[in-house]
Amino acid sequence: MPVGTRPEIVKLAPVVDGLRGAGHGVHVLATGQHHDEVMAGGVFTDLGLVPDERWTLTGDEAFRVGTMLTGAFRSVADHRPDAVLVLGDTYTVPLFALAARRFGVPVIHLEAGLRSFNPTSMEEVDRRVAAATAALHLAPTALAARFLADEGVADDRVRIVGNPVLDVLRARGVTRRPPEDRDGIVVTAHRAGNVDDPARLARVVAIVRRLAEEVGPVVFPVHPRTRSRLDAAGATDVLDHPAIRLLPPAPFPEMVDLVAGARAVVTDSGGLQEEAAWCGVPVVVLRRSTPRWEGVLDRTSVLAGLDVDRAVRAAAAFCAPAAQARVAGVPCPYGDGHTAERVVRLLGDPAAVGRLALAEPDLVHWTPA
Secondary structure, three states, X not given: OEEOOHHHHHHHHHHHHHHXXXXXXXXXXXXXXXXXXXXXXXXXXXXXXXOOEEOOOOOOHHHHHHHHHHHHHHHHXXXXXXXXXXXXXXXXXXXXXXXXXXXXXXXXXXXXXXXXXXXXXXXXXXXXXXXXXXXXXXXXXHHHHHHHHHOOOXXXXXXXXXXXXXXXXXXXXXOXXXXXXXXXXXXXXXXXXXXXXXXXXXXXXXXXXXXXXXXXXXXXXXXXXXXXXXXXXXXXXXXXXXXXEEEOOOOHHHHHHHHHOOOEEEEOOOHHHHHHHHHOOOEEEOOOOOOOHHHHHOOOEEEOOOOHHHHHHHHHHHOOHHHHHHHHOOOOOOOOOOHHHHHHHHHOOHHHHHOXXXXXXXXXXXXXX
16 A cells, blocks of 8 residues: 555555454555655654555656656565555556556555546546546545546446545544634645746735735645745745744644634645535635535635635635634535545455456457447
Protein backbone atom coordinates (compact mmCIF):
# COMPACT_ATOMS: atom_id res chain seq x y z
CA MET A 1 0.00 0.00 0.00
CA PRO A 2 1.85 3.13 -1.19
CA VAL A 3 1.43 6.44 0.65
CA GLY A 4 2.92 9.58 -0.82
CA THR A 5 1.59 12.73 0.79
CA ARG A 6 0.41 13.87 4.20
CA PRO A 7 -3.31 13.48 3.33
CA GLU A 8 -2.68 9.94 2.09
CA ILE A 9 -0.89 9.05 5.31
CA VAL A 10 -3.76 10.43 7.40
CA LYS A 11 -6.49 8.76 5.38
CA LEU A 12 -4.86 5.36 4.99
CA ALA A 13 -3.76 4.98 8.62
CA PRO A 14 -7.17 3.68 9.85
CA VAL A 15 -7.50 1.44 6.79
CA VAL A 16 -4.09 -0.13 7.39
CA ASP A 17 -4.91 -0.60 11.07
CA GLY A 18 -8.26 -2.20 10.27
CA LEU A 19 -6.86 -4.56 7.64
CA ARG A 20 -4.00 -5.67 9.86
CA GLY A 21 -6.41 -6.16 12.74
CA ALA A 22 -8.47 -8.47 10.53
CA GLY A 23 -5.42 -10.56 9.71
CA HIS A 24 -4.54 -9.17 6.28
CA GLY A 25 -0.88 -8.74 5.42
CA VAL A 26 -0.27 -5.10 4.50
CA HIS A 27 3.03 -3.72 3.22
CA VAL A 28 3.09 0.06 3.67
CA LEU A 29 5.50 1.92 1.42
CA ALA A 30 6.16 5.63 2.00
CA THR A 31 7.09 6.91 -1.46
CA GLY A 32 8.51 10.20 -0.18
CA GLN A 33 6.35 12.34 -2.45
CA HIS A 34 5.97 14.73 0.49
CA HIS A 35 9.66 14.71 1.30
CA ASP A 36 9.50 17.71 3.66
CA GLU A 37 9.77 16.37 7.21
CA VAL A 38 7.49 19.17 8.40
CA MET A 39 4.69 18.06 6.07
CA ALA A 40 4.90 14.28 6.37
CA GLY A 41 7.47 13.06 8.88
CA GLY A 42 5.56 13.71 12.08
CA VAL A 43 2.26 12.45 10.70
CA PHE A 44 3.39 8.83 10.81
CA THR A 45 4.15 9.23 14.51
CA ASP A 46 0.90 11.11 15.23
CA LEU A 47 -1.15 8.33 13.67
CA GLY A 48 0.88 5.35 14.83
CA LEU A 49 1.57 4.23 11.28
CA VAL A 50 5.03 2.76 10.79
CA PRO A 51 5.98 2.26 7.11
CA ASP A 52 7.57 -1.04 6.20
CA GLU A 53 9.63 0.77 3.60
CA ARG A 54 10.55 4.44 3.04
CA TRP A 55 11.97 6.08 -0.05
CA THR A 56 13.86 9.33 -0.26
CA LEU A 57 13.32 11.27 -3.47
CA THR A 58 15.80 13.82 -4.75
CA GLY A 59 16.17 16.01 -7.80
CA ASP A 60 13.59 17.99 -9.75
CA GLU A 61 9.97 16.99 -10.37
CA ALA A 62 10.76 14.96 -13.49
CA PHE A 63 13.50 13.00 -11.75
CA ARG A 64 11.35 12.32 -8.66
CA VAL A 65 8.43 11.08 -10.78
CA GLY A 66 10.73 8.88 -12.82
CA THR A 67 12.30 7.49 -9.66
CA MET A 68 8.86 6.71 -8.23
CA LEU A 69 7.76 4.91 -11.39
CA THR A 70 10.95 2.82 -11.45
CA GLY A 71 10.53 2.02 -7.76
CA ALA A 72 6.85 1.17 -8.23
CA PHE A 73 7.65 -1.33 -10.99
CA ARG A 74 10.36 -2.96 -8.91
CA SER A 75 8.25 -3.02 -5.74
CA VAL A 76 5.25 -4.68 -7.38
CA ALA A 77 7.49 -7.14 -9.23
CA ASP A 78 9.33 -8.08 -6.03
CA HIS A 79 6.32 -8.36 -3.69
CA ARG A 80 3.69 -9.67 -6.14
CA PRO A 81 0.83 -8.62 -3.83
CA ASP A 82 -2.73 -9.85 -4.19
CA ALA A 83 -3.76 -6.25 -4.82
CA VAL A 84 -2.40 -2.71 -4.68
CA LEU A 85 -4.61 -0.27 -2.79
CA VAL A 86 -4.08 3.39 -3.65
CA LEU A 87 -5.86 6.46 -2.35
CA GLY A 88 -6.56 9.82 -3.89
CA ASP A 89 -5.05 11.66 -6.82
CA THR A 90 -1.34 12.41 -6.41
CA TYR A 91 1.51 11.09 -8.58
CA THR A 92 1.83 8.07 -6.28
CA VAL A 93 -1.59 6.82 -7.45
CA PRO A 94 -1.21 6.53 -11.25
CA LEU A 95 2.42 5.42 -11.02
CA PHE A 96 1.59 2.47 -8.76
CA ALA A 97 -1.60 1.74 -10.69
CA LEU A 98 0.38 1.44 -13.92
CA ALA A 99 3.00 -0.73 -12.24
CA ALA A 100 0.33 -3.00 -10.78
CA ARG A 101 -1.40 -3.47 -14.11
CA ARG A 102 1.91 -4.17 -15.81
CA PHE A 103 2.32 -7.23 -13.58
CA GLY A 104 -1.33 -8.29 -13.60
CA VAL A 105 -2.00 -7.16 -10.03
CA PRO A 106 -5.50 -5.76 -9.36
CA VAL A 107 -5.80 -2.13 -8.31
CA ILE A 108 -8.19 -0.95 -5.59
CA HIS A 109 -8.81 2.79 -5.70
CA LEU A 110 -10.01 4.40 -2.48
CA GLU A 111 -11.53 7.88 -2.79
CA ALA A 112 -12.62 6.91 -6.29
CA GLY A 113 -14.91 8.95 -8.50
CA LEU A 114 -13.99 12.46 -7.40
CA ARG A 115 -14.18 14.79 -10.40
CA SER A 116 -13.39 18.51 -10.63
CA PHE A 117 -14.01 18.60 -14.42
CA ASN A 118 -10.97 20.87 -14.65
CA PRO A 119 -8.87 19.82 -17.67
CA THR A 120 -5.87 21.83 -16.41
CA SER A 121 -5.70 19.85 -13.17
CA MET A 122 -2.99 17.19 -12.89
CA GLU A 123 -4.99 15.63 -10.05
CA GLU A 124 -7.92 15.15 -12.44
CA VAL A 125 -5.62 13.28 -14.82
CA ASP A 126 -4.38 11.12 -11.93
CA ARG A 127 -7.96 10.30 -10.92
CA ARG A 128 -8.86 9.24 -14.45
CA VAL A 129 -5.80 7.02 -14.74
CA ALA A 130 -6.86 5.40 -11.48
CA ALA A 131 -10.37 4.89 -12.84
CA ALA A 132 -9.02 3.32 -16.03
CA THR A 133 -6.82 0.87 -14.13
CA ALA A 134 -8.83 0.01 -11.01
CA ALA A 135 -10.61 -3.32 -10.62
CA LEU A 136 -12.50 -2.08 -7.55
CA HIS A 137 -13.58 1.53 -7.01
CA LEU A 138 -14.24 2.59 -3.41
CA ALA A 139 -16.20 5.83 -3.72
CA PRO A 140 -16.66 8.19 -0.77
CA THR A 141 -20.16 9.34 -1.76
CA ALA A 142 -23.13 8.51 -3.95
CA LEU A 143 -22.24 11.45 -6.21
CA ALA A 144 -18.73 10.09 -6.76
CA ALA A 145 -20.24 6.69 -7.59
CA ARG A 146 -22.56 8.38 -10.08
CA PHE A 147 -19.64 10.07 -11.82
CA LEU A 148 -18.01 6.64 -12.22
CA ALA A 149 -21.24 5.20 -13.63
CA ASP A 150 -21.42 8.09 -16.11
CA GLU A 151 -17.94 7.06 -17.31
CA GLY A 152 -19.05 3.48 -17.88
CA VAL A 153 -17.67 1.81 -14.76
CA ALA A 154 -19.78 -1.27 -13.98
CA ASP A 155 -21.95 -1.04 -10.87
CA ASP A 156 -20.58 -4.28 -9.43
CA ARG A 157 -17.10 -2.76 -9.31
CA VAL A 158 -18.14 0.30 -7.27
CA ARG A 159 -18.84 0.48 -3.54
CA ILE A 160 -19.68 3.58 -1.50
CA VAL A 161 -17.61 3.54 1.69
CA GLY A 162 -17.14 7.17 2.81
CA ASN A 163 -13.86 9.00 3.28
CA PRO A 164 -11.40 7.54 5.81
CA VAL A 165 -10.16 10.93 7.06
CA LEU A 166 -13.41 11.04 9.01
CA ASP A 167 -12.47 7.79 10.75
CA VAL A 168 -9.45 9.61 12.15
CA LEU A 169 -11.55 12.52 13.37
CA ARG A 170 -14.15 10.24 14.94
CA ALA A 171 -11.47 8.16 16.66
CA ARG A 172 -9.91 11.32 18.08
CA GLY A 173 -13.24 12.49 19.45
CA VAL A 174 -13.47 15.54 17.20
CA THR A 175 -16.98 16.94 17.51
CA ARG A 176 -18.80 20.07 16.44
CA ARG A 177 -18.33 23.08 18.66
CA PRO A 178 -21.19 25.50 19.22
CA PRO A 179 -20.87 28.43 16.77
CA GLU A 180 -20.71 30.88 19.68
CA ASP A 181 -17.52 29.15 20.85
CA ARG A 182 -15.74 29.66 17.53
CA ASP A 183 -13.69 32.62 16.35
CA GLY A 184 -11.71 33.80 13.38
CA ILE A 185 -10.81 32.48 9.95
CA VAL A 186 -8.35 29.71 9.08
CA VAL A 187 -6.64 30.21 5.72
CA THR A 188 -4.47 27.78 3.78
CA ALA A 189 -3.12 27.99 0.24
CA HIS A 190 -0.61 25.66 -1.33
CA ARG A 191 -1.67 24.67 -4.85
CA ALA A 192 0.87 25.43 -7.54
CA GLY A 193 -1.78 27.15 -9.66
CA ASN A 194 -2.47 29.58 -6.83
CA VAL A 195 0.95 30.31 -5.39
CA ASP A 196 3.54 29.74 -8.13
CA ASP A 197 2.31 32.59 -10.33
CA PRO A 198 3.21 35.97 -8.74
CA ALA A 199 0.00 37.65 -9.90
CA ARG A 200 -2.18 34.91 -8.44
CA LEU A 201 -0.12 34.82 -5.26
CA ALA A 202 -0.76 38.54 -4.90
CA ARG A 203 -4.50 37.82 -4.93
CA VAL A 204 -4.09 35.22 -2.19
CA VAL A 205 -2.24 37.83 -0.14
CA ALA A 206 -4.98 40.39 -0.83
CA ILE A 207 -7.65 37.95 0.30
CA VAL A 208 -5.83 37.24 3.57
CA ARG A 209 -5.27 40.95 4.24
CA ARG A 210 -8.89 41.91 3.57
CA LEU A 211 -10.24 39.03 5.63
CA ALA A 212 -8.23 40.37 8.55
CA GLU A 213 -9.41 43.93 8.00
CA GLU A 214 -13.08 43.23 7.25
CA VAL A 215 -14.13 39.87 8.68
CA GLY A 216 -12.05 38.84 11.67
CA PRO A 217 -8.71 37.55 12.87
CA VAL A 218 -6.92 35.21 10.49
CA VAL A 219 -4.72 32.22 11.29
CA PHE A 220 -2.61 31.25 8.27
CA PRO A 221 -0.48 28.06 8.58
CA VAL A 222 1.91 28.56 5.68
CA HIS A 223 2.84 25.59 3.49
CA PRO A 224 6.59 25.34 2.66
CA ARG A 225 5.88 25.96 -1.04
CA THR A 226 3.82 29.04 -0.20
CA ARG A 227 6.40 30.35 2.26
CA SER A 228 9.13 30.19 -0.37
CA ARG A 229 6.91 31.97 -2.94
CA LEU A 230 5.95 34.69 -0.45
CA ASP A 231 9.58 35.27 0.44
CA ALA A 232 10.66 35.35 -3.21
CA ALA A 233 7.93 37.88 -4.03
CA GLY A 234 8.68 40.02 -0.99
CA ALA A 235 5.01 39.67 -0.04
CA THR A 236 5.39 38.60 3.56
CA ASP A 237 5.45 42.22 4.75
CA VAL A 238 1.95 42.76 3.35
CA LEU A 239 0.73 40.14 5.80
CA ASP A 240 2.23 41.98 8.75
CA HIS A 241 -1.06 42.91 10.43
CA PRO A 242 -2.21 42.57 14.05
CA ALA A 243 -5.16 40.41 12.98
CA ILE A 244 -3.04 37.98 10.92
CA ARG A 245 -1.13 35.18 12.59
CA LEU A 246 1.31 33.37 10.31
CA LEU A 247 2.23 29.89 11.51
CA PRO A 248 4.51 27.13 10.24
CA PRO A 249 2.68 24.07 8.87
CA ALA A 250 0.63 22.74 11.77
CA PRO A 251 0.84 19.09 12.85
CA PHE A 252 -2.34 17.23 11.95
CA PRO A 253 -3.94 17.30 15.45
CA GLU A 254 -3.28 21.04 15.79
CA MET A 255 -4.63 21.73 12.32
CA VAL A 256 -7.85 19.90 13.12
CA ASP A 257 -8.18 21.92 16.32
CA LEU A 258 -7.73 25.17 14.38
CA VAL A 259 -10.42 24.15 11.88
CA ALA A 260 -12.89 23.01 14.55
CA GLY A 261 -12.53 26.34 16.36
CA ALA A 262 -12.90 28.59 13.31
CA ARG A 263 -15.96 30.40 12.09
CA ALA A 264 -14.91 29.69 8.51
CA VAL A 265 -12.09 28.07 6.52
CA VAL A 266 -10.73 29.72 3.38
CA THR A 267 -8.60 27.23 1.47
CA ASP A 268 -7.55 25.59 -1.77
CA SER A 269 -7.14 22.23 0.01
CA GLY A 270 -9.43 19.31 -0.74
CA GLY A 271 -8.89 17.51 2.55
CA LEU A 272 -9.75 20.58 4.62
CA GLN A 273 -13.13 20.71 2.88
CA GLU A 274 -13.87 17.26 4.30
CA GLU A 275 -12.50 18.00 7.77
CA ALA A 276 -14.38 21.30 7.99
CA ALA A 277 -17.61 19.57 6.96
CA TRP A 278 -17.17 17.06 9.81
CA CYS A 279 -16.74 20.01 12.19
CA GLY A 280 -19.75 21.91 10.78
CA VAL A 281 -17.51 24.77 9.66
CA PRO A 282 -18.24 26.57 6.35
CA VAL A 283 -15.60 26.73 3.62
CA VAL A 284 -14.68 29.30 1.00
CA VAL A 285 -12.81 27.39 -1.71
CA LEU A 286 -10.03 29.32 -3.44
CA ARG A 287 -10.61 27.41 -6.65
CA ARG A 288 -13.05 27.72 -9.54
CA SER A 289 -13.97 24.03 -9.34
CA THR A 290 -13.70 21.28 -6.78
CA PRO A 291 -13.87 17.48 -6.75
CA ARG A 292 -15.91 17.79 -3.55
CA TRP A 293 -19.22 19.06 -4.90
CA GLU A 294 -21.29 17.81 -1.98
CA GLY A 295 -20.40 20.85 0.14
CA VAL A 296 -21.31 23.20 -2.71
CA LEU A 297 -24.65 21.44 -3.16
CA ASP A 298 -25.29 21.64 0.60
CA ARG A 299 -24.38 25.36 0.56
CA THR A 300 -21.78 24.75 3.25
CA SER A 301 -19.00 25.71 0.85
CA VAL A 302 -18.66 28.33 -1.88
CA LEU A 303 -16.36 28.37 -4.89
CA ALA A 304 -14.61 31.74 -5.02
CA GLY A 305 -11.49 31.12 -7.08
CA LEU A 306 -9.09 33.98 -6.48
CA ASP A 307 -11.79 36.63 -6.85
CA VAL A 308 -10.87 38.79 -3.86
CA ASP A 309 -14.26 40.45 -3.46
CA ARG A 310 -16.18 37.16 -3.82
CA ALA A 311 -13.97 35.35 -1.33
CA VAL A 312 -14.24 38.07 1.31
CA ARG A 313 -18.00 38.47 0.84
CA ALA A 314 -18.54 34.72 1.12
CA ALA A 315 -16.48 34.48 4.31
CA ALA A 316 -18.33 37.43 5.83
CA ALA A 317 -21.70 35.89 4.93
CA PHE A 318 -20.72 32.55 6.46
CA CYS A 319 -19.67 34.28 9.69
CA ALA A 320 -23.16 35.72 10.25
CA PRO A 321 -24.94 34.01 13.18
CA ALA A 322 -27.76 32.55 11.05
CA ALA A 323 -25.31 31.05 8.55
CA GLN A 324 -23.17 29.65 11.37
CA ALA A 325 -26.19 27.92 12.87
CA ARG A 326 -27.37 26.57 9.51
CA VAL A 327 -24.01 25.09 8.51
CA ALA A 328 -23.51 23.60 11.98
CA GLY A 329 -26.76 21.69 11.48
CA VAL A 330 -25.87 20.13 8.10
CA PRO A 331 -24.62 16.51 8.38
CA CYS A 332 -21.18 15.82 6.94
CA PRO A 333 -21.76 14.64 3.35
CA TYR A 334 -18.43 12.82 3.01
CA GLY A 335 -18.97 9.92 5.40
CA ASP A 336 -19.74 8.87 8.94
CA GLY A 337 -16.32 7.87 10.27
CA HIS A 338 -16.68 4.12 9.60
CA THR A 339 -14.97 3.83 6.21
CA ALA A 340 -12.16 1.52 7.32
CA GLU A 341 -14.70 -0.93 8.75
CA ARG A 342 -16.48 -1.08 5.39
CA VAL A 343 -13.24 -1.59 3.49
CA VAL A 344 -12.21 -4.43 5.82
CA ARG A 345 -15.59 -6.13 5.46
CA LEU A 346 -15.51 -5.74 1.70
CA LEU A 347 -12.02 -7.20 1.32
CA GLY A 348 -13.05 -10.09 3.56
CA ASP A 349 -15.97 -10.91 1.26
CA PRO A 350 -15.04 -13.69 -1.18
CA ALA A 351 -17.50 -12.38 -3.76
CA ALA A 352 -15.92 -8.94 -3.73
CA VAL A 353 -12.41 -10.34 -3.82
CA GLY A 354 -13.40 -12.53 -6.75
CA ARG A 355 -14.22 -9.43 -8.76
CA LEU A 356 -10.61 -8.30 -8.47
CA ALA A 357 -9.40 -10.98 -10.87
CA LEU A 358 -8.17 -9.70 -14.23
CA ALA A 359 -8.97 -11.77 -17.30
CA GLU A 360 -8.59 -11.17 -21.01
CA PRO A 361 -12.02 -10.97 -22.68
CA ASP A 362 -12.92 -13.29 -25.53
CA LEU A 363 -14.06 -10.92 -28.28
CA VAL A 364 -13.15 -13.13 -31.25
CA HIS A 365 -16.74 -13.23 -32.48
CA TRP A 366 -17.74 -9.70 -31.39
CA THR A 367 -18.82 -7.21 -34.02
CA PRO A 368 -19.68 -3.55 -33.39
CA ALA A 369 -23.38 -2.64 -33.34
